Amino acid sequence: MANVPLASLSLTHVHYDPNDPISYFCAWLxxxxxxxxxxYATLIWSTREIEILLMFGGQLACEALNFALKRILKEERPKQMHGKGYGMPSSHAQFVSFFSISSMLFMLFRHVPKKPTPSHTPLSMAARILLSGLALASAGLVAWSRTYLNYHTQKQVFVGIWAGAASAILWFIFTTIVRQIGLLFWVLDQPIARLFRMRDLVVEEDLCQSGWEKWEAKKATASEAVGKKTR
Structure with missing residues (x-):
């Protein structure tokens, strides 16, 4: 075994300049x-929300598109990069672009929260715009880091950003149509969806607050029952 050459797992192996703090930060990005x-996996399992599963499905389709584009375009990475594989378009830029644009479209156009209650005020449109801006800025930072580390040229990053954005918009339109024609409701009524308790509440509910209100109601009921017993 001592003479067997070792390989690096490219999933997590990142080259960076150890003498450059910015390069180190980019490696984490x-x-x-x-x-x-x-x-994605944690939220899908913990919430069973079909909207999150749909978004993850679109994310995987976006990754498949990137895989195909790289092998069609066959453009090499910058000469300074020691890694393998084609560089056009940047998969990191495409990934975060899809995620940030999809999140923005959901918060601004699909999420219609219920009216405020005495115990809860949903996020305002201004807050959702701010969160969308933060998501876009974070995606831009990740995309920029790919050029700083010399994994991609600026053109490769820009193409990745546009490919991810276009994928997100097209996927949003597709899922909107699926909702409007009732196909999503039909899917949720199928045995496999019911088996895994899939639901579609996040479009109009704050799931954390919804659970909290149920807990408060349960405590109030329990307190009332205890009060009756002590009388």
Whole structure:
């Protein structure tokens, strides 16, 4: 085994300049797509929300598109890069572009929260615009880091951004049509969806607040029952 050459797992192996703090920070930014995949999986399992599953499906389709484009265009990475594989378009830029644009479209156009209650005020449109701006800025930072680390040229990053944005918009239109024609409701009524308790509440509810209100109601009921017993 001592004479067997070792290979690097490209999923997490990132080249950076150890003497440059910005380069080190960019190396961490390179892990954002993997982190977002963990977030996707966690939210899908914990909330069983079909909207999150749909977004993740679009994200995977966007990745498949990137895989195909790289092998069609076959443009090499910058000469300073020691890694393997084609560089056009940047998969990181395309990934975060899809995620940020999809999040923005959801918050600004699809999420219609219920009216405020005495215990809860939903996010205002101004707050949702601010969150959308933060998502776009974060995506831009990840995309920029790819040129700083010399993994991609500026053109490769820009093409990745536009490919991700176009994919997000087209996927949003597609899922909107699926909703409007009632296909999504039909899917949620199928045995496999019911088995996994899939639902579609996040479009109009704040899930954390919804759970909190149920908990408050349960405590009030329990307190009332205890009060009756002590009388």
């Amino acid at each position: 390179a892990l954002v797509p993997q982190g977002l995949c963990v977030v």
